[in-house]
Amino acid sequence: MSDMSDAEMKETMTDARLQVRNATIGYDQRIISTDLTVDIPHESFTAIIGPNGCGKSTLLRAVARVLTPVKGEVLLDGKPIASHGAKQVARQLGLLPQTSLAPEGIRVADLVARGRAPYQSLFHQWSPEDEKAVQDALVATRTDNLSSRLVAELSGGQRQRVWVAMLLAQQTPIMLLDEPTTFLDIAHQYELMELLRTFHDEGKTVVTVLHDLNQACRYAQHLIVMRDGQIVTTGSPAEVMTPDLVEEVFGLKAMVVPDPVTGTPNIVPLDPRSAEGGLAPVTPVVDEL
Structure with a gap:
């Protein structure tokens, strides 16, 4: 941070x-x-x-x-x-929409290359600069080893990184x-x-x-x-x-405490079953011998 x-x-x-x-x-x-x-x-x-x-x-x-x-x-x-x-x-500016559909049969490198569309014209065709931008984006998103794979074959996490790579290639x-x-x-x-x-x-x-x-x-x-x-x-x-904002905006009663790792605000929902509306008591677990 x-x-x-x-x-x-x-x-x-x-x-x-x-x-x-x-x-x-x-x-x-x-x-x-x-x-x-x-x-x-x-x-x-x-x-x-x-x-x-x-x-x-x-x-x-x-x-x-x-x-x-x-x-x-x-x-x-x-x-x-x-x-x-x-x-x-x-x-x-580049936008990664909420849902992105890749053309059927397209490979990773070809999809990422579409991020270079704003730089293409009749007078400016594919260039070494475009090639470098695509390769840099693949490396940055750790998808360079997937460049020859079909997008449809990838896992959800891999596919999302490929879309981010396309956005990154847009520079x-x-x-x-x-x-x-x-x-x-x-x-x-x-x-x-x-x-x-x-x-x-x-x-x-x-x-x-x-x-x-x-x-x-x-x-x-x-x-x-x-x-x-x-x-x-x-x-x-x-x-x-703040707790007031979380309740006002989301309708959720919660504590806001420092994240134990980063110190940033961490939202902890309160237990509605608790009589005080607070944190539920923790019941110790006893191993049975």
């Missing part, structure tokens, strides 16, 4: 390349969020958290220019993101990921989160939608907390993650 204090983190995250201003966002003629205003701190590891259906993925898709706000706007470098060319945006300073740990077992979840932390440590802005609050607090510097389509609060995990 970073050794920077909260004050030092704030100082390094004052600039925001991505900003949402008074945005009303929805899809299929359904409004999900209204009048959203929020900044994505520059070079931060930001986690968007909240209950199911609260608008987390909708916000991320708007930031990625997949959705156009009905009102308001998303700004990239101070200008409406819609005013930038599609390839220009694709060279600045954008901003990486957006929508629930990247979904469908992964706990070991692969933490493996992926460590990989994202490595990218952040190398200077990338990482923005991810997460369900696991303890993972969000352990890995993110900055939280955006949502409920019912609105932003409840933003800030560092130490600032915003």
Whole structure:
């Protein structure tokens, strides 16, 4: 984890390349969020958290220019993101959607190579720089030994790392990921989160939608907390993650204690069966001889 204090983190995250201003966002003629205003701190590891259906993925898709706000706007470098060319945006930010489907019969190296699409044109065909970007992404995600395998043959954890490799090959300073740990077992979840932390440590802005609050607090510097389509609060995990917030946003009574490994906030649900609503008593186990 970073050794920077909260004050030092704030100082390094004052600039925001991505900003949402008074945005009303929805899809299929359904409004999900209204009048959203929020900044994505520059070079931060930001986690968007909240209950199911609260608008987390909708916000991320708007930031990625997949959705156009009905009102308001998303700004990239101070200008409406819609005013930038599609390839220009694709060279600045990349999105890993919640569900990604690989074309049938495609091999790992070919899928990762699709991350280079923003750099291809009639005047710029495949180059040694593209080849290096793909190879570097395969190595960074430890999928280089899978490069000739069919994507359909891979395990869930391997497949997710391949998709991250494609995103990495895009070589954008901003990486957006929508629930990247979904469908992964706990070991692969933490493996992926460590990989994202490595990218952040190398200077990338990482923005991810997460369900696991303890993972969000352990890995993110900055939280955006949502409920019912609105932003409840933003800030560092130490600032915003309190028992009152957990109960208000998630309807869960919990203690917030320091993680024994990292010292970051750790959410421990209280036992509703306990008379005091606290932690359940632990019954000693006695071996029978």
